[in-house]
Amino acid sequence: MFTELDPILHSQLRLAVMSLLISVKEAEFTFIKEKTNATAGNLSVQVQKLREAGYIEVTKQFKDNYPQTTCKVTPKGVEAFENYVRALQQYLQVGGNGK
């Protein structure tokens, strides 16, 4: 009866990254790092996992001679995020009714 929570999204840091990206057009790695308080290493790993799942697009380029990584959510990512939130609502509704 329950929709299983997407394991890619049901992880604190990955969910935080997706939540940040869902409401903007694109954001730099440094911005995401600052808002999530994550370490660069851990964030890199999680961003890579989201990219492999096809949920985000990662662009690396040079801006004023500095490397810059930009992340952007994909349509597949938006759909996954919406499904995840819907599944969460199911869990919460059942929890609420059970009280």
Next chain:
Amino acid sequence: MHTEEKEFSPQQSLDLIRSMISHTRGAVVNNSFYFLLWGWLVFGCSVGQYLLKTYTAYPFHYMVWWLMPVGGLISAVYGSRQSKKTRVRSFVGDAISYLWIAIALAFIVLLLVNIMREKGWQVAFTYYILMYAIGTFVTGKLIEFKPLVIGGLINFVLAVVSVKFAYDEQLLIGAVAILVSYIIPGYLLRSKARRQNQTHG
């Protein structure tokens, strides 16, 4: 943020989503620099031309408007510096940029129309004020900032009123229009952004 494998409940998930979204939603789009730059430039040029035309015999009173390309240059330099600093692009921010690019193009078109059509400049301010109205009203709605919306609405009215006046008086109506739609909201927006920066450190 702790390790990724830590178990967390649906409620915690939802709280996390809410908190992250608030980081991006809360940021005030601070484009007060442009409102103040263009506000004071247009205000100064309008009043300046009015004074030169009415109280002096200086025949080249319209030369004050050559300050407009200077404003364009300052905006372009400022804009390119800001874009290098920007680390996050929002849909609203992009929408506002495209709106003002379209309005800048419309001003150039109006300038050409005024030059090509004999005495076109006599009604020029009606259309300029209409452009201020559209720009500030839409920007105000997009960033949910009432002073800009109110300034825009007042300008829609002023655009109609200006038709009834000759060019000299239109200069003063233009000055009032820019004061209520750019300068006053510009200062209010700047102080709102500063307050928010202080709160968020």
